[in-house]
Amino acid sequence: MRIVWLAAADARGHLMRAHLARRLLARVGVRVTLVTTSEEGRAFLAALGAPSEVLSCHYSVAFDARQNMARAATEACVLRYIVTPSRGPRDLARLSALCRGASYVVNDFHPLLLLAGARGHGGAHALPCPVVHVHGENLWRAIEGNFHGRCPALVDRGYGALVRALRDRAHARIEHTFDAPFAGDRDPSRRSYRLLPLIAAPGRSAAEVRAELGVGAGRRLAAVYLNPHFADPALATALATALAAEGYVVHGVAEGLARHPCFRPYDARFADVAAAADLLVSAPGMGAVGMARLFRVPFLALLTDQPEQRENVRFLASSPGTPAASGAAFATVELAAPGALARRLREAAAELAARGPRALDRPSPAAVVSAIHGVWTDVLAGLAPSVPPARPARFVSNKPSNKTATQEVHP
Structure with missing residues (x-):
C-alpha cells in the first residue's frame, strides 16, 4: 500500500x-x-x-x-x-x-x-x-x-x-x-x-535533557519555538531578555531568527526539550498547544493576527476538562499590544513560574x-478504498533533488 x-x-x-x-x-x-x-x-x-x-x-x-x-x-x-x-x-x-x-x-x-x-x-x-x-x-x-x-x-x-x-x-x-x-x-x-x-514523542527523560543542556539544579528551562514567519530580531531580543531576567535557561528554535545567540534554526528533538521544560513559549499552533497539554508544561502563547491560533487559545481558556486536558497553566502576550514587549513577556513568565509545576515533578507523557x-x-x-489502485507511475520532478541534510530540525 x-x-x-x-x-x-x-x-x-x-x-x-x-x-x-x-x-x-x-x-x-x-x-x-x-x-x-x-x-x-x-x-x-x-x-x-x-x-x-x-x-x-x-x-x-x-x-x-x-x-x-x-x-x-x-x-x-x-x-x-x-x-x-x-x-x-x-x-x-x-x-x-x-x-x-x-x-x-x-x-x-x-x-x-x-x-x-x-x-x-x-x-x-x-x-x-x-x-x-x-x-x-x-x-x-x-x-x-x-x-x-x-x-x-x-x-x-x-x-x-x-x-x-x-x-x-x-x-x-x-x-x-x-x-x-x-x-x-x-x-x-x-x-x-x-x-x-x-x-512527536519525547525520546529522552527530563533529567537527561536538562543535563545535556547544562540546566543545573534549581534552574528553570524555557523551550522557545517560533516558526519561520517570525523574523523580527527585536522579538528575539525581547524574549531572551525577559526569560533571562526570570532565571530561565533559554533553548530557542527559530529558522527566521537563527542569527540571534539564543536561537538555532532547527532541533530534531525539540519535543524532548519541550517535555523537559518548565516553560514552553510559542505561537499557539496545533503542535505547540498539543505539546503544552499532553506534556503538562506551562505555556506562554504569543498572539498575532492568525485566526486559527486565536481559536486554539479560546479553547484552552474554555475547555480545561476535556480528555487531553493537562491542567497546565497558560498565559498570553499580544505582540502588537502597547507597552514594552520585554516587560510584558517577563510578567507573563513570572506568573507562569509561580503557577506551574517543575518539569521533574511531572509524569512522563510517553504512554499518552x-x-x-x-x-x-x-x-x-484503514482508509484505503476496497478497489485496488491502478499500476503506479513514476513521478519526475522538474526540481533538482536536495541532497543536503542538517543535523537538527524542529518537530
Missing part, C-alpha cells in the same frame, strides 16, 4: 505531521510519498530523514515578520495560482502523475486538492486516486470564515457553503482537535474522523503520546 501526502510548507506543523505519519505507517507496511510547497519545506523534511518533492513554489500564505497574516496578498496569490495554466493546472497534472497507483492522497492543507475532489468526480480536475483531507478544526473554521466581516453577509455565507461542499466531495476527512477522546470520534459511514493532534500515534496509524491505514 502506498499513499501520497501533500503538506503545505506555510506552517512547519503540516510538515511534521506528514513526517510522523510516514514514520508510523512504515511500521505497518504502508509507504508514504511526501510532497510539499517550498524548497525550505523540502530541506526541513530532508533534515528529518524524510525525502520529498516540491510540487511548486507558486502557492503560499503571506505573513509579516511577526506572523500577522496578510489576507489580501494571500488571496491574490491563491487566485493567480488557480487560474494561471503554468501554476495550479500544471501542478494538478504533476500531482495526478504522482498519485497514479496510490491508494489515496492526503491534503494537509492545499487549495488544489479542494478543487480536485474525489476520484470519479470533478471532470478535468479528477485525480486517479481518492482525496483524504487532514486539517485542524480551527484551521477549517478560519478557512470557512475567511471573508467574515470583510464582505456582505450573503457572499460570506456563500463562500462558506462552497468550500464545505468542495471538502465534502472527498473520500474521507480527518479533523484534529483538542477535545477529541483518546480513541478518536469515528463516523465510518461518512468516513469522518476527529482525532487528537499528532505530535504512543496511544495517540496508534489511533492515527489505525485510521490512516
